[in-house]
Structures are given as C-alpha cells and as structure tokens.
Amino acid sequence: MLKRNILTITLFSATLWFFPGKSFAQNSLAWPEITQQAKPWTRWWWEGSAVDTVNLKWIINEYKNAGLGGMEITSIYGVKGEENKFIDFTLPKWMNMLDYTLKQAERAGLGIDMAQASGWPFGGPWVKNADASKYFDYKIYKLSGGQTLKEPVIYDQKGILRQEGQKIDLAVLKKPITANENLQLLAIDQVRYPETLPAETLMAYSEKGEVLDLSAKVGKNGMLSWKAPAGKWTLVAIFQGLHGKMVERAGPGGEGYAIDHFSLSATNNYLNHFDRAFAGHDLSYLRGFFNDSYEVDDAIGEADWTPDFLSQFKSRRGYDLKGHLPALVGLASADENKRVLTDYRETVSDLLLEHYTMAWHKWAAQKSxxxxxxxxxxxxxxxxxxxxxxxxxxxxxxxxxxxFASSAAHVTGKKLSSSESATWLNEHFLSGLGDVKRKMDMYFLGGINHTFYHGANYTPKDAAWPGWLFYAAVHFTPDNTFWEDFPTLNNYVARVQSFLQLGKPDNDVLVYLPFYDAVAIKGRSQLVHFDGIEHGFKGSSFDSAANQLYKAGYSFDFISDRQVQNTKAENGLIRTADVQYKTIIVPAAEQMPLETLQHLVKLAENGASIVFYQKMPQDVPGFNDLQNRRAQLAKIISGLKFSAKTATVGKGRVMLVTDLNDLKLLNVYAEPMTASGIEFIRRANATGKYYFLVNKSGKNITGWVQLNAEAKSIAVFNPLVGQSGYGAIRHKNGNTEIYLQLKNSESVIVQTFDDEDHAANYQYPEVAGEPVSVKGLWTIDFINGGPSLPAQVKTENLRSWTDFEGQDYKNFSGTARYSVKFGKPKSYSDAWILNLGSVESSAKVYLNGNLLETLIGPDYQLIIATSQLKKQNTLVVEVANLMANRIAYMDKNNRPYRKFYNINMSARLKENRGEDGKFTAKNWTPHASGLIGPVSLTPVKFNKPQ
Incomplete structure (x- = not known):
C-alpha cells in the first residue's frame, strides 16, 4: 500500500513557468482529437427570431472561425424597431429558418441544439388553462354539533400582474391572456385574473377522529348542505387556481402560460405542438432539445398542485391525503405535520420526474x-x-x-455534463477573456466537460455597435472588443474538454444526499426548491461533509436514494453504471427510507464498505405504515455490532466515524496537493489517470507535487498554449511525485502512465538574472474600434491610453497596436521571460513579424528563446480593451443602444442602476486600457529539477 505523505511545495517570489511559450521548441505529445463536442458551445439568442439567411450564414462563419463547436438556439424577446422582421416561434417561417440554420451549421461543422420554448420555462400560447401551472390554497371552517355553514365554500382569488414591459391595468387585459395583441410590449411574467374559485375538496374532521368527505354536498353556489353531527368539527377546503406563471423572456409567438410540470397530459399536449410544427421538416442534423431550468418558483406564490394530485398521492404514498389535510396545512401534531408534508413533497418530486422530465426524454428519444x-x-x-x-x-x-449535475452524469454513466457558463460574470461590458477562463476552470473542477457560454446574440452584420444584446452579461458577439482574441479562450476550453471527455470519472467516494431531511423542514413555503447546497441543505451535516471532503482533496460524487438502489458490490467496491467507488458516506441523516438502509447493508454484506458520518439515522420519513417501518429500521441498526468504529457485515463492513480522515482505514486518501492550494478533478482510462489541476493558492508554485497514482511516467499538457511533454517525476517514500511550475490561476493537465516509461523532456526555466527593461519610443496606433479612432501617440512612458490628452482616448473601446524597437540584451541565457506588465485586457504579441502568443490574463508573460532575438528587434503588441468606455460614452451622450422589449436592460450591481432602475454606465469613469507595462525581459536557464 502506498504511503500518503503531506505534499511539500516551495513557493518562490520570482515568477516561474512549467511551460515555455510557443516560441520555444521542444518535444511534444499528441493531444486528444478536438471534436465538435470538445469545443465550447454557446447559447444563441434569437431576439424576436428576426433572423435572415444572409446574416445567419455570416454569423455562423464567425462562430466557426472563433473556434466554437456549436450553438443552442433560444428564441427570446425582440428588438424595438425590428418588428417587421419578427418571426413567430415554431410557425412555418420559423421552421424554414431552422431548416436553413441546420444546413449552414452542418456545412460549417457546428452542432445545433434547440431550446424547446421561446424563453423559459416550457410554455406558450398553445398551453390552455387545463395544462397551465396550478396552485392550491385552503380555508378552515369551525362547526359544532347541529350547526350549518352559513357562508359559501369559495375562494376569492386576488388579481396578480407582474411585468417587465409597458405597464397596464389588469382590469383591461383580455381573457385569455393570449387574446391580447401586445404581449411583447407588455412582457408579462405572471398574471392571475380576479375570480371566485370553487372548492376542489371539502373534508370534515371531528375531535374524535372521524373523517367525512363533504365535497359532493357543496352546491354550485358554494353552499354546503350539511349539518354537523354532535361534537366539534374542523372543515378544510382545498381550492385550485391557475398559478399564472408566463413564459419568461418569451419572443413573438412564444408568449403564454407555463405548463403544469406535474401533469403527464400537460407535458404530452405541450410536446404534441412540436410534433405538428416539425412535420415535413428534416431535423436529422439537430442534436437535441434544451430546458433552461425550472424557474416557475420565481413568481408570486408557487406552482404546487395538479388536478389529479390527490389520486397520484394515494397511489404513490399508500394512503388518502384527504384524510390528513389538516396536517398538510400545518394544523395537526408536529410529527404528523412533518410526515404528511414530507409525503406531499415527495409526491411533487415524483411527478416532476416522471410526468415531465422522463416523459420529455421519452418523446425526444423517439426522435433520436x-x-x-x-x-x-x-x-x-x-x-x-x-x-x-x-x-x-x-x-x-x-x-x-x-x-450535482456532474455527479448525476457520473453515477448514471453519462459521458457529458454541461454548464451554462459565465452568466452575469461581471457587470455588463466589464468581463475580459481572462475572467471567463477563471470561471471555466471552476466548472471543469466541478466535473463539467461540455460548456455552453451564456451567451451569444444573433446580430445582423450591419447593426449599429454594440449590436443586439441580452439582458445578462457576458456578451459573446462579434461586436465585443475581445472577439479577435476569443479563439485563444476557445482553444483552451477545447483542449481541456478533449481530456475531460475521455475515459471515466475516477472518484473514490459517493456522498449520500439526505433528501428526506430537507423536505421534512417546513420552511417559508409549501415546497423546497433545491439548488445545490445553498438552497435545501445549507448548514446541514451534508453541507459540512461535502465542503470538508472538497477542501481536503477527496474525490467524490453525490448520490440519491433512487440511485443507491442501482448500485451493487463488486470485488469490495461499489459499482454504479460503469464506474466504481470505494465507499458511500452517509452524512448524519436524521431520516432514511427503509429501502435505502436495507440496500446499504446489502452492499456491505456483499463486500462493500459503508460509512456513516457522525451518527446513524434514527427514523424513517413519511406517514404510511410508520410503526412497521420504524421497527425494521431499528432492527437493522441494532444488528450492527460496532467495535472500534467498525461493524463487520457479511463480506464487508459498516463504519461509524466522527472524523472524515478515518477514510484512510478504507484505503481512501485525499490528494495532498490541495493543502498547497492546487485544486483538481481526476479521470481514468486503461493506461492511467488524467488530472486537471488549477493553482488556486493566490501564489506561484514550483516544486514536487504528489499524486495518488502509481506511474512510470507522467505527461503534462498546458491547455492555454497547447504544449505538452513528459515531466520530471520521482518516487519518494512509496509515492509518485511530479515537478510542476504553476503560476497563480494557471491550469495544466497531467496524464499518468502505469506501464510506459518515458524520459522527461521538459526543460524547467529558472530565473537567471535581473530583468532588463524594454525601453524606447513606443508608437501607438488605434486600428479598430470606436466611437472614433484616436490619433497616433508616440511615447516613452507607457500608461493607460485613457490618460492621454483628449476625450477620444477616454471614450475608445477597441484595439491599439503598440510598436517598439529594442536591442538584444547583452547577458547570456537559454531564454527570456517577456513580461508585458499590466495589460487591459488581452494582447497579441509579435516579435520581428512573428506572432508568438495571444495573452488573455491574468498575467501577461511568455518565454522567448534567445535564438529568436536579433541584434535589433521589433516588438508589436496589439491590445484590445473592454467595451466599457465606449458604452459609458454612449450613455453619457444619450446614444441609444438599449432598444429591447421585455427587460431592457437590467444591471447586476445596484450602483449601475439609473433612475429608471435599469442599467446605465453614465457614471463610470474611464476604465484602464491598453499596454500599461512596464515591459521587461528576464533571463532564464533550464535546469533539471532536484
């Protein structure tokens, strides 16, 4: 067994590199094939679906040349002034444009997905009231023996109108909502018309425990024909109403109610619309369909009911909810309230899974x-x-x-997990490519291997700058000042994903998700909307365990009760789909379904190791057959005889630990590198393991890094510059270590080889002297951008171009070319670090007419071989700044660019909101731009690591 020693890494104040730049020749390894799927994709906003063939062809070529792999079409709200170009979603003209897009994308080698709604969530004008989302409310009535109810059993539904667009009085809105002709202008998020709702169910409960269904005794006028028998009675009436959630950010032809996600007939009726729209069209090149999150919960009230909920509840939970309505609304004992609420929420979960997600999947699968x-x-x-x-x-x-997303993919054997990436990364117009790169690294570390930028707007070529925009940043469009440098980021993402899509996940631990603890807590609303740990599990033992495991360097995935049932023990490991894990950790679950505990014990009996963290579950969730299930759970737990944290069960064991470091007793070890600030994700194939590593320490790191993998050789790949080679390794105290030099925020991929012995061919640079300033007369030419091109500047003192005299420099967003001549430094070295100093925000670097690299940050340094330097040299640096200064100029001078229906346009930060509550940059001071320097050359030599 390998010994696991804590990693020791030396931190240097000097900047060191593991990889020289493209300009320095060395042996290299082949990268995995860069496929269409490995490249980054993007959400592709069709505003108003106002697309045409000329501009579709042009912009698809732009995306291809930028290095994208595909787009996901999402039809949304339109652009004011372009109404004559609007195309209604899924109508024949729209379908013709989809046909054309598929052909052009195939020609360009780009993939296409399609959001299956105009906006989100699923819904549209073809969703009738019967299929629209529903809510329930209730009333309580008290009667004594001999009394009759004097008031009608009705519910006065209050009107609701939430809008992003032109304000209108609810009283003048036509019914149904789709009868209104100006829905783009109104941009309605939610609408409920005032109306009187009849009771769906009326139940009576006596103080002696009698239960009567009075629903049939309620007349059409709402009056109850019933006299209370002797005793005191509580009547509970349930009312069902239209929740009123509309499709959010809908485009023309897509405005309408959101569907009832809990109704199978509503889902099927919704999908049938697409069957009709698709008829006669060749969609063979379309890869798939997309749903942009649930987002019914961001309205007033919740969609928490469906017409057949009571029958669905009875068939799934084994008892009639009508007998326990007081518990559903919190009027029974605390324990019964909790258990009935749990069952109610579990039923909602089941319906959303089976009647929506699985039904949609089945429909799509039938279309391949x-x-x-x-x-x-x-x-x-x-x-x-x-x-x-x-x-x-x-x-x-x-x-x-x-x-959560990547775990589900790993546990169920899916090759891909995707991300909506860089949504609201910074405020509008303030995100550079380096910012996006850092965000992408977070997704990769979380297990994502198929990213979608958020997002790219279709924009006509002749649209005035900044083109058509979406209400959320970042704006990945040809009008963005970083567009010419965008391929550098895309190449980086493609190289990383080319590895992360290979092999299989290589995680040691499954962490059980205590869903039933979360749904037992009443909270502020009838439902719990789960969104990672923050919403649903914050402060729980699950929260604590997951954060401890990640920070300590353990590799793990999350697993649900349903997924636990699909695991089996195999050679002492736990197999699920096509991957194996060493253990399942259950973090202090208060309640656990009997079936889950039974299966965990079965896994142990067959040779697996199961770990309970902090305590064993002491109860079962839910109400039905409670005493029997409790007794079986207690019997299983009492049968576990622990000695020194471990109970032997069949061929395996169950452990009860209070310290996650006890995982070492199962040969489960953390990767020591995390102690130094290196984060990772690990995958495996037949020849070894892949690690994606990111230096998150805030410092530059150089030294020996221990890997929890046996290896005869290790290849290292730098995805930002595309270089590769065999690294220096050593075996110390039974551990495999590789020598790395990682700048702050730098990422690398290391690939281990179990049986292949390759000699190290990487040369590790070390600083060999003091930096030499690159001095001279800099010529600065503004070559692309606006609102106008500033005049040429010549200076010996680099600084932000916004500091030059004249307003044109302060307003300018675009690209400037910096040129300087310098002599070859006199001191000898193997190579030189060219350090540009401060750059805002991306830079192409040319030496003597040759493009060296495009630098996107966070630092702006590369290595130049001494042989590339002449006696006299010309350095050219083309720097693109952010869009911010030109946008500020437009806002300060009332130049229109915010010309969109619906949300037009929101600010991320409150300080950037104008008097109308919308985004403005009019108060911005100029953002630093250009090559700010200082520029220097630092000598380096290459030495074998010791």
Missing amino acids: KLIRNQAHGSPANILDLYAATDIPEAEGDDVLRVK
Whole structure:
C-alpha cells in the first residue's frame, strides 16, 4: 500500500513557468482529437427570431472561425424597431429558418441544439388553462354539533400582474391572456385574473377522529348542505387556481402560460405542438432539445398542485391525503405535520420526474434526439432529475453546486455534463477573456466537460455597435472588443474538454444526499426548491461533509436514494453504471427510507464498505405504515455490532466515524496537493489517470507535487498554449511525485502512465538574472474600434491610453497596436521571460513579424528563446480593451443602444442602476486600457529539477 505523505511545495517570489511559450521548441505529445463536442458551445439568442439567411450564414462563419463547436438556439424577446422582421416561434417561417440554420451549421461543422420554448420555462400560447401551472390554497371552517355553514365554500382569488414591459391595468387585459395583441410590449411574467374559485375538496374532521368527505354536498353556489353531527368539527377546503406563471423572456409567438410540470397530459399536449410544427421538416442534423431550468418558483406564490394530485398521492404514498389535510396545512401534531408534508413533497418530486422530465426524454428519444436539462431550482430531488437527462446541465458560481449535475452524469454513466457558463460574470461590458477562463476552470473542477457560454446574440452584420444584446452579461458577439482574441479562450476550453471527455470519472467516494431531511423542514413555503447546497441543505451535516471532503482533496460524487438502489458490490467496491467507488458516506441523516438502509447493508454484506458520518439515522420519513417501518429500521441498526468504529457485515463492513480522515482505514486518501492550494478533478482510462489541476493558492508554485497514482511516467499538457511533454517525476517514500511550475490561476493537465516509461523532456526555466527593461519610443496606433479612432501617440512612458490628452482616448473601446524597437540584451541565457506588465485586457504579441502568443490574463508573460532575438528587434503588441468606455460614452451622450422589449436592460450591481432602475454606465469613469507595462525581459536557464 502506498504511503500518503503531506505534499511539500516551495513557493518562490520570482515568477516561474512549467511551460515555455510557443516560441520555444521542444518535444511534444499528441493531444486528444478536438471534436465538435470538445469545443465550447454557446447559447444563441434569437431576439424576436428576426433572423435572415444572409446574416445567419455570416454569423455562423464567425462562430466557426472563433473556434466554437456549436450553438443552442433560444428564441427570446425582440428588438424595438425590428418588428417587421419578427418571426413567430415554431410557425412555418420559423421552421424554414431552422431548416436553413441546420444546413449552414452542418456545412460549417457546428452542432445545433434547440431550446424547446421561446424563453423559459416550457410554455406558450398553445398551453390552455387545463395544462397551465396550478396552485392550491385552503380555508378552515369551525362547526359544532347541529350547526350549518352559513357562508359559501369559495375562494376569492386576488388579481396578480407582474411585468417587465409597458405597464397596464389588469382590469383591461383580455381573457385569455393570449387574446391580447401586445404581449411583447407588455412582457408579462405572471398574471392571475380576479375570480371566485370553487372548492376542489371539502373534508370534515371531528375531535374524535372521524373523517367525512363533504365535497359532493357543496352546491354550485358554494353552499354546503350539511349539518354537523354532535361534537366539534374542523372543515378544510382545498381550492385550485391557475398559478399564472408566463413564459419568461418569451419572443413573438412564444408568449403564454407555463405548463403544469406535474401533469403527464400537460407535458404530452405541450410536446404534441412540436410534433405538428416539425412535420415535413428534416431535423436529422439537430442534436437535441434544451430546458433552461425550472424557474416557475420565481413568481408570486408557487406552482404546487395538479388536478389529479390527490389520486397520484394515494397511489404513490399508500394512503388518502384527504384524510390528513389538516396536517398538510400545518394544523395537526408536529410529527404528523412533518410526515404528511414530507409525503406531499415527495409526491411533487415524483411527478416532476416522471410526468415531465422522463416523459420529455421519452418523446425526444423517439426522435433520436438528446435532451439537456437544468434541474436546479426544482421542487424535487435534483439528482434524480439530472439523471433522467442525457446531458445534465449546471450553472452558478459554486463548485459543489455544479457537482450535482456532474455527479448525476457520473453515477448514471453519462459521458457529458454541461454548464451554462459565465452568466452575469461581471457587470455588463466589464468581463475580459481572462475572467471567463477563471470561471471555466471552476466548472471543469466541478466535473463539467461540455460548456455552453451564456451567451451569444444573433446580430445582423450591419447593426449599429454594440449590436443586439441580452439582458445578462457576458456578451459573446462579434461586436465585443475581445472577439479577435476569443479563439485563444476557445482553444483552451477545447483542449481541456478533449481530456475531460475521455475515459471515466475516477472518484473514490459517493456522498449520500439526505433528501428526506430537507423536505421534512417546513420552511417559508409549501415546497423546497433545491439548488445545490445553498438552497435545501445549507448548514446541514451534508453541507459540512461535502465542503470538508472538497477542501481536503477527496474525490467524490453525490448520490440519491433512487440511485443507491442501482448500485451493487463488486470485488469490495461499489459499482454504479460503469464506474466504481470505494465507499458511500452517509452524512448524519436524521431520516432514511427503509429501502435505502436495507440496500446499504446489502452492499456491505456483499463486500462493500459503508460509512456513516457522525451518527446513524434514527427514523424513517413519511406517514404510511410508520410503526412497521420504524421497527425494521431499528432492527437493522441494532444488528450492527460496532467495535472500534467498525461493524463487520457479511463480506464487508459498516463504519461509524466522527472524523472524515478515518477514510484512510478504507484505503481512501485525499490528494495532498490541495493543502498547497492546487485544486483538481481526476479521470481514468486503461493506461492511467488524467488530472486537471488549477493553482488556486493566490501564489506561484514550483516544486514536487504528489499524486495518488502509481506511474512510470507522467505527461503534462498546458491547455492555454497547447504544449505538452513528459515531466520530471520521482518516487519518494512509496509515492509518485511530479515537478510542476504553476503560476497563480494557471491550469495544466497531467496524464499518468502505469506501464510506459518515458524520459522527461521538459526543460524547467529558472530565473537567471535581473530583468532588463524594454525601453524606447513606443508608437501607438488605434486600428479598430470606436466611437472614433484616436490619433497616433508616440511615447516613452507607457500608461493607460485613457490618460492621454483628449476625450477620444477616454471614450475608445477597441484595439491599439503598440510598436517598439529594442536591442538584444547583452547577458547570456537559454531564454527570456517577456513580461508585458499590466495589460487591459488581452494582447497579441509579435516579435520581428512573428506572432508568438495571444495573452488573455491574468498575467501577461511568455518565454522567448534567445535564438529568436536579433541584434535589433521589433516588438508589436496589439491590445484590445473592454467595451466599457465606449458604452459609458454612449450613455453619457444619450446614444441609444438599449432598444429591447421585455427587460431592457437590467444591471447586476445596484450602483449601475439609473433612475429608471435599469442599467446605465453614465457614471463610470474611464476604465484602464491598453499596454500599461512596464515591459521587461528576464533571463532564464533550464535546469533539471532536484
């Protein structure tokens, strides 16, 4: 057994590199094939679906040349002034444009997915009231023996109108909502008309425990024909109403109610619309369909009911909810309230999984199409929703939130998990490519291997700058000042994903998700909307365990109760789909379904190791057959005879630990590198393992890095510059170590080989002297951008171009070319670090007419071989700044560019909101731009690591 020693890494104040730049020749290894699927894809906003063949062909070529792999078409709200070009979603003209797009994308080698709604969530004008989302409310009535109810059993539904567009009085809105002709202008998020709702169910409960169904005794006028028998009675009436959630950000022809996600007939009726729209069209090149998260919960009230809920509940939970309505609304004992609420929420979870996600998947599979689904935000076990999807898709800013999607992919044997990436990364117009790269690294560390940028707008070639925009940043469009440098980021993503799509996940631990603890907590609303750990599990033992495991360097995935049932023990390991894990950890679950515990014990009996962290579950969830299930659970737990943390069960064992470091007793070890600030994700194939590593320490790192993998040789790949080679390794105290030099935020991929012995051919640079300043007269030419091109500048003192005299420099967003001549430094070295100093925000670097690299940050340094330097040299640096300064100029001078229906356009930060509550940059001061320097050359030599 390998000994696991804590990693020791030396930190140097000097900047060191593991990889020389493209300009320095060395032996290299072949990268995996860069496939269409390995390249980054993007959400592709069709505003108003105002697309035409000329501009579709042009912009598809732009995407191809930028290095994208595909696009996901999402039809959304339109652009004001372009109404004559609007195309209604899924109508014949729209379908013709889809046909054309598929042909052009195939010609360009780009993939196409399609969002199956105009906006989100699923819904549209063809969704009738019967299929629209529903909610329930209730009333309580008290009667004594001999009394009759004097008031009608009715519910006065209050009107609701939430809008992003032109304000209108609810009283003048036509019914149904789709009868209104100006829905793009109104941009309605939610609407409920005032009306009187009849009771769906009326139940009576006596103080002696009698239960009567009075529903049939309620007349059409709402009056109850019933006299209360002797005793005191509580009557509970349930009312069903239209929730009123509309499709959000809908484009023309897509405005309408969101569907009832809990109704199978509503889902099928919704999908039947697409069957009719697709008839006669060749969609063979279309890869799949997409759903942009649940997002019914962001309205007033919740969609928490469906017409056949009571019958669905009875068939699934084994008892009649009508007998326990007081518990559903919190009027019974605390224990009964909790258990009935748990059963209610579990039923909602089941319906969302089976009647929506699985039904949609079945429909798509019949067309040989994939589905991508964002399950987060749903009132359900999102691990199960993700697992019912071909490509689970995450979004967000937290690596553990992302792991919910990738875990479902790993546990169920799916090759891909995707992400909606860089949504609201910074404020509008303030995100550079380096910012996006850092965000992409977080997704990769979370297990994502098929990214979608958020997003790219279709924009006509002749549209005035900044083109057509979406209400959320980042704007990946040809009008963005970083567009010419965008391929560098895309090549980076493609190289990383080319590895992360190979082999299989190589995680040691499965972490059980205590879903039933979460749904037992009443909270502020009837449902719990799960969104990673933050929403649903914050502060729980699961939260604590997951964060401890990640920070300590353990590799793990999450697993649900339903997924536990599909695992089996195999050679002492736990197999699920086509991967194996060393153990399942159960983090202090208060309640656990009897079936789950039974299966965990069965796994142990067959040779697996199961770990309970902090304590064993002491109860079962739910109400039905409670005493019998409790007794069986207690019997199983009492049968576990622990000695020194371990109970032997059949061929395996069950452990009860209070310290996660006890995982070492199962030969489960953390990767020591995390102690120094290197984060990782690991995959495996037949010849060894792949690690994607990111230096998150905030410092530059150089030294020996221990890997929990035996290896005879290790290849290293730098995805940003595309270089590769065999690294220096050593075996120390039974451990395999590789020598790495990682700049802050730098990422590399290391590939271990179990049986192949390759000599190290990488040369490791070390600083060999003091930096030499690159001095001289810099000529600065502004070559592309606006609002106008500033005049040429010549200076010996580099600084932000916004500091030059004249307003043109302060307003300018675009590209400037910096040129300087310098002599070859006198001191000898193997190579030189060219350090550009401060750059805002990306830079192409040319030496003597040859392109060396495009630098996107966070640092702006590369290595130049001494042989590339002449006696006299010309350095050219083309720097693109952000869009911000030109946008600020437009806002300060009332130049229109915010010309969109619906949300037009929101600010991420409150300080950037104008008097109208929308985004403005009019108060911005100029953002630093250009080559700020200082520029220097630092000598380096290459030495064998010691």
